[in-house]
Amino acid sequence: MSKVAITRSADYEPKNVQQAMEEGFELLGGVERYIKPGQKVLLKVNVLSAKKPEQNVTTHPQVIGQLIDILHNHGCEVLVGDSSGGNMVEGNPTEKALKITGIADVVKEKKAKLINFDNQGVEILQGGDVFPKLYVAKPVLEADVVISVAKFKTHGLTLMTGGVKNMFGAVPGRQKANYHKEAQTIDSFCRGLVELYSAVKPHFTVVDGIMAMEGNGPSAGKSKYCGTIVMSPDAISADRVLADILNCGYKDVLTTCYGAEKGLGVGKLEDIEILGTQPKELGITPFVLPNTKMVSKLPGFLTSMAVSLMQVIPDIEDEGCTGCSFCINSCPVDAMELSENKKAVIDYDHCISCYCCHELCPQKTIELRHNNRLGKLVSKLLNRRL
Structure with missing residues (x-):
């Protein structure tokens, strides 16, 4: 049976965030169950665009910072990276986004290594029926452990962005736009995302749901307070639990059911053990959907x-x-x-x-x-x- 931990953090105060994540790891058997001292750990964060933390579009820097501390205390080398969306005639959108979101500052403060996937080289992997070739930033493939540090949001194309959709940022630069061109329906795009996920499947997932987003996300929706962090070694299961909080069913989030059908994780609630706070105990009203x-x-x-x-x-x-x-x-x-x-x-x-x-x-x-x-x-x- 797959396991998902739900813990509470009232806000982004460092001590509250750290306590919530430490509790989550403990519920799931401890950091040492998933990560060994000395390993190179990549935090694949959500840096969709150049938005300030309080706009709740990207992974909050305090979630990243406290996770860096936990991993440093465990004796790990920590890297933090992503590739944002969009294209600029001059300059790099990811570089700008890392600064505006506050992520660059917290990575520097915590003495981790900041990585812009757009300029770190790319590996071309065998894909599937939707995306025959998968373009993946090299740091994602070179790390000993990859943690998807996602932001809990609704999404106009995939309904929800969580642990699985977050890994789309493993594709550097303009190629993300090309994938939209290759997969022009919601169904085909979600199937393509699952093909990519199978190649860049993270070892662990942490979802920042302290402040989430509802409505027409992932950037133009409305902020929604949830006060929670969701953690699991299975991103498919984490996303299924998030969908339950969203008040959606198994087949509503296509990346979850398609991923489960391919054996990439557990997607049905009856096969998931929820540890810590139960979804109904959170007191979250149903999200406004896109x-x-x-x-x-x-x-x-x-x-x-x-x-x-x-x-x-x-x-x-x-x-x-x-x-x-x-x-x-x-x-x-x-x-x-x-x-x-x-x-x-x-x-x-x-x-x-x-x-x-x-x-x-x-x-x-x-x-x-x-x-x-x-x-x-x-x-x-x-x-x-x-």
């Missing part, structure tokens, strides 16, 4: 009609757009451009609804909206029942 999720709640015989009815598209608010072009440079199919008045515009004839622009907009001016008024009404009605 607009993009609602279609799957309709009966199967309505699916083809529902796809048209419930279609969700990225929509740019002109007033908030600064014309920075980050979304344009990051679009995997070049479906965006600047207008004459220096505002980003979308060519919907070429848009593949990967929502990268929504995910990466620095100003949060790109919303996910229903292309059909009736679809919007149905979405609201369904969301009340979730």
Whole structure:
């Protein structure tokens, strides 16, 4: 039976975070059960974009810092790294994100090693049906132990980002956008993520759920207080428990059920032993889910009609757009451009609804909206029942 530990931390005060993680390790048998002294441990964190910690888009630096302390005390060499989303004409988005998120500072303070996956070289591995070739940053493959240090958030494309989705950052640079181009449906993209996960499967997962995100995440949703940290040697099981907190079922998070079907972890609650605080004891109200999720709640015989009815598209608010072009440079199919008045515009004839622009907009001016008024009404009605 797989095991998942749920512990509480009221806030990001260092002593509270450290106590929660130490308790989690103890519930799961101790750090020594998973990591040996002297090993090189890579913390694969979530550095999606250049957002401040209080915006709750990325792994909080205090979670990273306290985990570094625990591993240093265990005699480990600790590295911290990721590759952020997006593409810039000048400069590197990951370098900028590591600074703005406060992660670079805490890594320096704790005397660990900071790694930008974008400039550390890449290994090309055999993939699967969706992603025939897997481009993986070398540090992920060279570490003795990899810990996925994820952020608990809803996600417009995958419904939820946790331990499994977090490993998408093991793909450096522009190649992440290329994968969106290769897998243009939610189903195919999630299957591709599982193919990648099978190659970069972490040894352990820690999920920062002290402050989470609901709604149209992973960057433009609303912060939600959960006061918890979820830990497990099985990211599939950790994500299943997170989905239960989210108030979603086994098949709602496709990366969980597809990963479990491939034998990469345990995805059914009845086969998972939850240690510490139980989900119902957390007192967390059901999350507001992304607009993009609602279609799957309709009966199967309505699916083809529902796809048209419930279609969700990225929509740019002109007033908030600064014309920075980050979304344009990051679009995997070049479906965006600047207008004459220096505002980003979308060519919907070429848009593949990967929502990268929504995910990466620095100003949060790109919303996910229903292309059909009736679809919007149905979405609201369904969301009340979730």
